[in-house]
Amino acid sequence: MLENKYFYINSSEATDNGHSFSIRLDANHPVYNGHFPGNPVSPGVCSIEMIKECVERLVKSDSILVSINQCRFINVLTPDKGDNLFIKVSSSLEDSIVKVSSTIVDANDIVYVTFKGEFQLK
Amino acid sequence: MDIIKVYKGEDIKKLLNQRSPILMVDTFEAVNDEVCIAGLTINADNMFCVNGGFKEPGLIEHIAQSASAFVTYRAIQTQGDQNPLLGFIGEVKKFKLQSPLPCAGSELSTTITIQSVVMNITMFSAETRVGDSVVATCQMKLSV
Numbered sequence: 001m002l003e004n005k006y007f008y009i010n011s012s013e014a015t016d017n018g019h020s021f022s023i024r025l026d027a028n029h030p031v032y033n034g035h036f037p038g039n040p041v042s043p044g045v046c047s048i049e050m051i052k053e054c055v056e057r058l059v060k061s062d063s064i065l066v067s068i069n070q071c072r073f074i075n076v077l078t079p080d081k082g083d084n085l086f087i088k089v090s091s092s093l094e095d096s097i098v099k100v101s102s103t104i105v106d107a108n109d110i111v112y113v114t115f116k117g118e119f120q121l122k
Numbered sequence: 123m124d125i126i127k128v129y130k131g132e133d134i135k136k137l138l139n140q141r142s143p144i145l146m147v148d149t150f151e152a153v154n155d156e157v158c159i160a161g162l163t164i165n166a167d168n169m170f171c172v173n174g175g176f177k178e179p180g181l182i183e184h185i186a187q188s189a190s191a192f193v194t195y196r197a198i199q200t201q202g203d204q205n206p207l208l209g210f211i212g213e214v215k216k217f218k219l220q221s222p223l224p225c226a227g228s229e230l231s232t233t234i235t236i237q238s239v240v241m242n243i244t245m246f247s248a249e250t251r252v253g254d255s256v257v258a259t260c261q262m263k264l265s266v
Contacts, residue, residue: 001170001172001177001179030143030169031143031144031169033141033142033143034140034141034142034143034144034145035140035141035144036139036140036141036208037139037141039208041210043144043179043183044186044210044211044214045178045179045180045182045183045186045211046179048178048179048182048214049177049178049179052178064178064219064223065178065217065219066218066219067217067218067219068214068215068216068217068260069215069216070213070214070215071213071214071215071217072212072213073210073211073212073213076210117217
């Protein structure tokens, strides 16, 4: 839904405990017309959706977000900070449920989002 | 003085700073000091609709805006008319999708119950229904 519109995946690589996706935000996406007029802030729910779309790339399947144990928005993300972000994902698959732990950070390791939740494969 | 308890149409913009394409509440009614009910009719051109299906981020955004509208409503009640407060989601907890995601044309109805307000952080629980079926429940912290 949002990949190649709201955000772009530059590359991804395996890490010690999962995958790290290098991404960038498109500051010209129309959502910023309304969130908020004259004061662009990246919607938290779009960060959740970016995590979902990275997970779907890993598991090569569409999915449904069925639960969020906890998702914290630690720093406000704005599109001008979106040139060089990393979505770090660790996941485990059991009976068509993917349990995901993820963070969105920038190159200076400033944390914007921490996420723990579950996706059901379609 | 009559207290306005119901907002709809353009009046919603008195409670929220969000605008098209991400305005996700179209009706609001205060039930009492702690409870409100907010609604959204999902149009097929909603930015969170894909092939006629409303997606999870739209649902969560709708819940957050329902509470954000309530925070502004409560501020108007206690402090008088003012511009909408800028609300950000601080935390989402215990989100459970309880039934299949709604389709375009569905009318969401979300009940927000405020649990606590500490400084600028409002903690609340939410239940979203379509008709009689519960679509999702969650808890959130909203900071303004």
